[in-house]
Amino acid sequence: MTGPQVTPTAVPAAIPGSRLEGAPRAARRFDVAIVGAGPVGTALALLLARRAPQLRIALVDGRGPLAGYDDPRTLALSHGSREILARAGAWPHQGAGLDCTPIRHIHVSQARRFGSTEIDHLDHQVPALGYVVRYGSLMRALDAAMSCLPSRVAHAPPGEIGNIDARRESLEADDSAGLHHFRPYRAIALRQDAGEVTLTLGTSIDDHAQTLHATLAVNAEGGLFEGQTARARSRDYGQTALVGFVTCERPRAGWAWERFTPDGPLALLPQEHGYALVWCCSHDEAKRRRELGDVAFLAELHAAFGDRMGRFTAITGRAGFPLGLNATSHVVDGRVAAIGNAAQTLHPVAGQGLNLGLRDAFDLAETLVRDARHGVPGPAALTAFARRRRADRGLTIRITDLLPRVFGIDATPVALLRGMALAGLDLVPPLKTAFARQMMFGQRG
Numbered sequence: 001m002t003g004p005q006v007t008p009t010a011v012p013a014a015i016p017g018s019r020l021e022g023a024p025r026a027a028r029r030f031d032v033a034i035v036g037a038g039p040v041g042t043a044l045a046l047l048l049a050r051r052a053p054q055l056r057i058a059l060v061d062g063r064g065p066l067a068g069y070d071d072p073r074t075l076a077l078s079h080g081s082r083e084i085l086a087r088a089g090a091w092p093h094q095g096a097g098l099d100c101t102p103i104r105h106i107h108v109s110q111a112r113r114f115g116s117t118e119i120d121h122l123d124h125q126v127p128a129l130g131y132v133v134r135y136g137s138l139m140r141a142l143d144a145a146m147s148c149l150p151s152r153v154a155h156a157p158p159g160e161i162g163n164i165d166a167r168r169e170s171l172e173a174d175d176s177a178g179l180h181h182f183r184p185y186r187a188i189a190l191r192q193d194a195g196e197v198t199l200t201l202g203t204s205i206d207d208h209a210q211t212l213h214a215t216l217a218v219n220a221e222g223g224l225f226e227g228q229t230a231r232a233r234s235r236d237y238g239q240t241a242l243v244g245f246v247t248c249e250r251p252r253a254g255w256a257w258e259r260f261t262p263d264g265p266l267a268l269l270p271q272e273h274g275y276a277l278v279w280c281c282s283h284d285e286a287k288r289r290r291e292l293g294d295v296a297f298l299a300e301l302h303a304a305f306g307d308r309m310g311r312f313t314a315i316t317g318r319a320g321f322p323l324g325l326n327a328t329s330h331v332v333d334g335r336v337a338a339i340g341n342a343a344q345t346l347h348p349v350a351g352q353g354l355n356l357g358l359r360d361a362f363d364l365a366e367t368l369v370r371d372a373r374h375g376v377p378g379p380a381a382l383t384a385f386a387r388r389r390r391a392d393r394g395l396t397i398r399i400t401d402l403l404p405r406v407f408g409i410d411a412t413p414v415a416l417l418r419g420m421a422l423a424g425l426d427l428v429p430p431l432k433t434a435f436a437r438q439m440m441f442g443q444r445g
């Protein structure tokens with residue numbers, strides 16, 4: 001994200017009649033500015049604010065209050081991601097935590113071919129291999145954790161009447177340590193030089209509402225594959241992820257299913273009283289299936305999945321998302337780092353996209369916190385972060401790129417080799433353990 005050289009602008013004007021009217025203009029300066037307040041950006045902000053409260057952190061959030069809480073999209077969080085969210089304060093170690101459904105067993109197979117494997121949580125001494133949550137529930141938990149921070153300042157544009165007190169605090173303690181939450185603002189330009197990063201923020205009514213200066217900046221504003229600019233490593237799979245919520249006759253509590261079909265991977269994730277469906281297939285097939293009546297759609301799903309849970313009885317919320325790989329070759333450029341979907345967008349096979357992004361956030365926080373013990377972290381900390389992420393990021397990208405392409409080849413010799421590989425996981429326990437731990441925790445660099 002680049003833009004022209006910008007100059008500091010004033011903080012939002014005071015509301016007429018308040019004691020802020022006529023307050024002096026002040027520059028906004030921070031140690032770290034995070035652009036994007038989805039799960040990955042917010043988790044990073046929380047980790048930094050909790051572990052390095054002396055840092056001045058800006059979180060640029062385009063959402064309005066409560067925005068996204070009703071978002072029904074399904075996310076699969078690994079056990080490792082649960083631990084990261086717990087450290088961020090968004091998943092209490094005691095109590096119910098997030099509204100979620102645990103995954104305790106995973107069954108992987110290929111349709112109409114031999115070869116399958118099962119992964120059980122007891123074999124890995126974890127309460128669950130992963131958890132299925134709704135996007136809205138996760139954002140609600142992250143926002144609740146932010147509201148509990150002892151040093152959080154809310155910044156809202158002029159006219160946001162409910163935030164008068166927050167703006168008063170921000171003007172009187174402009175350089176205070178802690179988390180400064182700019183909402184709803186969007187970053188419309190970013191420029192760096194040898195000494196700092198300059199960000200221009202805008203709102204829906206003002207395209208130059210704020211200017212922030214930061215020692216370091218983090219881009220956590222990734223978006224979906226279909227709306228992204230092509231990066232160094234890009235691949236269009238020619239597939240759509242057809243998603244929805246299904247119920248069946250004989251659900252198996254705690255079981256998740258990944259079935260590789262000639263069309264593409266088909267995943268069923270336990271959720272509440274049914275299953276979240278992710279069915280990857282060609283764009284034309286996805287369009288045709290979205291337009292089918294419920295009975296015909298469920299019959300096709302049964303034919304592709306098999307009879308392990310009986311007939312599928314209902315489908316709701318059908319939607320489709322184009323799939324592709326889009327990854328940067330370098331996650332750091334000078335004083336700016338990219339994490340989550342801003343660094344890499346992946347195929348949903350094995351559900352690694354968000355989990356990899358949360359590991360990005362955790363490793364970046366660890367690196368910055370370590371350097372913050374000796375002062376304000378600088379570009380050297382980002383170089384160390386990039387080095388730390390290289391192994392995990394590279395391996396996860398390769399796995400999620402290779403699996404859908406290899407399992408998409410329907411030739412018999414290739415199918416036999418795949419079946420042998422799946423069966424081999426059960427015959428070589430250390431290999432199966434290594435695969436399961438990669439999916440749960442990634443590689444430690």
